[in-house]
Amino acid sequence: MNQEHKGYVPLTRAEFSTLTSQFARLLSTEHPPVIIPGEAILGIEAVAAGISAPGRTFINVVTGPYGSLFGGWLERGGARVVEVKVPFDEVVPAEQVAAAIERVKPDAISFVQAEVVTGGSNPAKEILRIARTHNLITVTDSVSAVGGEELLVDEWGVDFAAVGAQKALGGPNGVSAVSISPRGWEFMESNKAAPRNSILSLLDLKPSPTGVEPLRVPPNIPALEARALIDALAAVEAEGLDNVISRHRAAAASAVSGIKALGLEPWQKDSGHYSTLTTTVRIGGDQRLRIAQPVGIVAPGDGELNGRLLRINHFGVNASLQSVETAVTALAELLETDAAAALQAVRAAWGNAHA
Structure with a gap:
């Protein structure tokens, strides 16, 4: 087989920079997201591994199976996890989240923005507004939501947002992204238990904070799917x-x-x-x-x-x-x-x- 075939040529730095910029525009953030060389569930688990630690308390909203899964990963890292759970034919009322925050005094809050499995969409903007008033670290599983509803990462104050392209964006599922705010990076870097030299390490993939240094292409990023994703995101931008x-x-x-x-x-x-x-x-x-x-x-x-x-x-x-x-x-x-x-x-x- 011709090894010069497009799928067998490693992703170039220019292509990787294009992909990172596309995701940043999609998420309305000034900070370059981390490109994950795998399906979005990898990025979600990596977030949990990077921020969970003994002594940290999380409110984890559970309105479907993925919320339960994320809470289990947080507990695995030693964090205290307090669930705000509703039946799976409901979304969480913002008032219930606010009451839990007042009662628990957590460090962070996590929730799934849009529940594809249950057909519900949590009131993300309002939950994030409440979280900001309490200065909480915020984590959203927005894998399904992105492209199907608004997600204004910087304006809404989202510290960690895991996203994928296989749903509303019409792209492949072998490359995904995690948007991390400067505050989110500080929260992760202060965790001594955060993975390094691991497939779950986001710290190993951290972009240059100044943007002066060129973006490093992860060695295990699947080039064929990354190029397909670039094309899919370009189509989204063309449609608007x-x-x-x-x-x-x-x-x-x-x-x-x-x-x-x-x-x-x-x-x-x-x-x-x-x-x-x-x-x-x-x-x-x-x-x-x-x-x-x-x-x-x-x-x-x-x-x-x-x-x-x-x-x-x-x-x-x-x-x-x-x-x-x-x-x-x-x-x-x-x-x-x-x-x-x-x-x-x-x-x-x-x-x-x-x-």
């Missing part, structure tokens, strides 16, 4: 991030209208906090909706949610009218009912979203 977010909002509104027209109920209880990336459908006792395998972008629930909900994955290229129509038609077929009225509702909602 606001337009990408609007497209996801329209897809969500259309999907919700479609399932309601079929007589189905959204899994999430609060209509003001539906995810823009997935619409989840409550199964209840309807055996017709208990599918074992995905039907297009209609998928069964993950883990403990299997058999309790269905998920319409309208993110990335599937944040489109055609994809939502196809998904609603698939649900109508499972219910053995006519899809015409539901499709009319889908189209009306799409049109209203773009009016």
Whole structure:
């Protein structure tokens, strides 16, 4: 095989700088994010390993399985973790977070911004505002949220934000990023237990704080996927991030209208906090909706949610009218009912979203 093939040439410093700049613009931050040579879950675990230590107290918001996973990693590092947990068909009320902060007096707070698995989106901006008033270190798992909803890292005061491209951004999942504020770096550097010389070490990947020194390309970054990611982020910039977010909002509104027209109920209880990336459908006792395998972008629930909900994955290229129509038609077929009225509702909602 020709070793000069694009996928076999190591990523250049110029390409790496392009990727870092793209992520910084995407996240509205002046600070170069850390590029993670792996799937976004690696960056999330690396954050937990880098900031967790005995003597530190975290409030960890749990509104889905990924919140539980992050809390376990914090505990593994010796931190005290106090959960603020709600049922998985709800998002966390900001008032509940504020009350927990007053009671616990933590050092930091962590939460998942958008729960693709449950179809809910936590009130990130309000949670972060509350955290800033208490001078807390803030950690967001924004892997699914980025591109589907706003994430203004510097303005909102996010110290650690893990992001990936495989959802709303329509990119590969083999390269991801973690945005870290100067305050976040200080919090990590003050942790003697933070990993070094490890796949979980963010400190080993720290960019130059001045920007004068050239960015170092991690030796194990997969060049082929990094280039695909550069192309995906360039496409997002060409479409315009606001337009990408609007497209996801329209897809969500259309999907919700479609399932309601079929007589189905959204899994999430609060209509003001539906995810823009997935619409989840409550199964209840309807055996017709208990599918074992995905039907297009209609998928069964993950883990403990299997058999309790269905998920319409309208993110990335599937944040489109055609994809939502196809998904609603698939649900109508499972219910053995006519899809015409539901499709009319889908189209009306799409049109209203773009009016």
